[in-house]
Amino acid sequence: MRRSANGPSGEDRLIARYFKPIARHPGALGLGDDAAVLRPPRGHELVLTTDVIVGGVHFFFDDPPSAVARKALRVNLSDLAAKGAKPAGFLLSLALPADITPEWLDGFARGLASDARGYSCPLLGGDTVATPGPVTISVAAFGTLPKGTMVRRSGASAGHRLVVTGAIGDAALGLRLRQDRGAAKRWKLDPGMRRYLAARYLLPIPRNVLAGALRRHASAAMDVSDGLAGDLAKLCRISGVGAEVEVARVPLSKAARAALGVESGLIETILTGGDDFEILAAVPAKSVGALNAAARAVGVPLAEIGRVVKEKGTRLLDAEGRVMHFAHVSFSHF
């Protein structure tokens, strides 16, 4: 069931070689202790989130290990961004199969180091174990913000505008391209569009640069991980409101528009596919301008797609104002 080792164990050597160089935060104690220490700034509180990604489920086994590491961290950074929190650090739980190679670990550690630095979210501690299953990476990420200012999902009120960052559906289309080799040709995508969509699935772009502005201007927010339609439904349920979205205003990339032009049914994949890791927010009408200006200032595209209404339920309206219906509104593991 378990293996043993002499002197500094294989596990200790693995940590020393790959992860200690990333753990420069003083609270990480060089990964040489049972636990890490984190002190939120005075008047601040902690925002805590965790997401796990599994080989063969959330990424492909032949994805570059540096991208796998970055995705594992970024899906958590995206939650912190949606809540308006500033990244403070993360813990990493890594379950590795026996056939993992030093090259894979090298790439993984390089990707992790790069994003830990890039997003100012240092590795604070972790655990590394063996598994007979696929690579399984759990990250618990921590952010800080002034007490009582976390942007919740529950603050949306009738009349508030709905906005999303970036473009919706690219990651779901990128996944389809990976699963269906003929799709790129069928959708008449040029090589640049193919690469773009594939990259959007491989590596989300969390919107942490917008966190401060969301905290100032949004009444509710969440990151779109399980599909815009289903995630909007969640935000509305917990806020006790409904929503109307004009689908024509949902921001799409050039590549997504090209694919949609060929196969109009892809609108369902785009709106329900998931893995966008964009921010969906409700914003009081008077604050939309300020949030827009803040988004422009940090280079994040922001689009108004609809509004919050009193009547429960989320309605996705087509160009003629008719309610659209889909077989599935969001991704679920179960």
Place this chain on the structure above:
Amino acid sequence: MRRSANGPSGEDRLIARYFKPIARHPGALGLGDDAAVLRPPRGHELVLTTDVIVGGVHFFFDDPPSAVARKALRVNLSDLAAKGAKPAGFLLSLALPADITPEWLDGFARGLASDARGYSCPLLGGDTVATPGPVTISVAAFGTLPKGTMVRRSGASAGHRLVVTGAIGDAALGLRLRQDRGAAKRWKLDPGMRRYLAARYLLPIPRNVLAGALRRHASAAMDVSDGLAGDLAKLCRISGVGAEVEVARVPLSKAARAALGVESGLIETILTGGDDFEILAAVPAKSVGALNAAARAVGVPLAEIGRVVKEKGTRLLDAEGRVMHFAHVSFSHF
């Protein structure tokens, strides 16, 4: 690669049914948000730790699911105890195979709820995903303590006494009993001893009641998870010291003494096998009495087993004062 669902997703239903009832801490936001909020008391800081357990590696597939849940939480609680921190809450990452049953989840949630309550360590949030591999449970646990008071591994100095809680080696012997059906008979264990050792492997007893006393009296501490010999070596390496342990003073249960009486080679399993989840601490000689009194007051057995010395390296001494040598000093996954 992924499945979809309508309305509140299967994942949402699973969370609502099994985990929402456990998440009563206000900062958990009913598990209805992207993240949780935690506010350490004024003048306090956070202690963060994570440990992952994997089916077929850290527990058996036929272990009761309530015990699996409790073990997943307790191995983390044990780290908080060793650091002197008071539990504040935890995040749960759960990767579940497709054939998991509602009965298993029921039992798992019941065990988790019981320990979350018993150790005052509420569920704050989590993530649940599907895996083609075994059940994989990652917990990130948080504790609080007054700023700057965390008991580190690095504070041991020559002359300090070494103490351990409870008894050493029981879990490793309990594991051997699970792996080797003939062992109980060979070791001449009565049914009570067998049950006792099996229970010690199945479910550790974290020493959180001793956390405050450790913070007041210990110069260094860690929990013994990978075997006393190897973990002591880690503590000494990071403290820049050595240690001498009188093996005859290492506290053993009646069951362990019985097995050892039949098979003297088991001393290696006992000292290096791991999964004890007892506390190993270095204590200035003048504070040993006070720590002993505090341990007695909370009903935790405490034994002095040796002392910290200047000369590097850890020496385990037999009854004649000779240094003992083992093939493997601690458990490692790699």
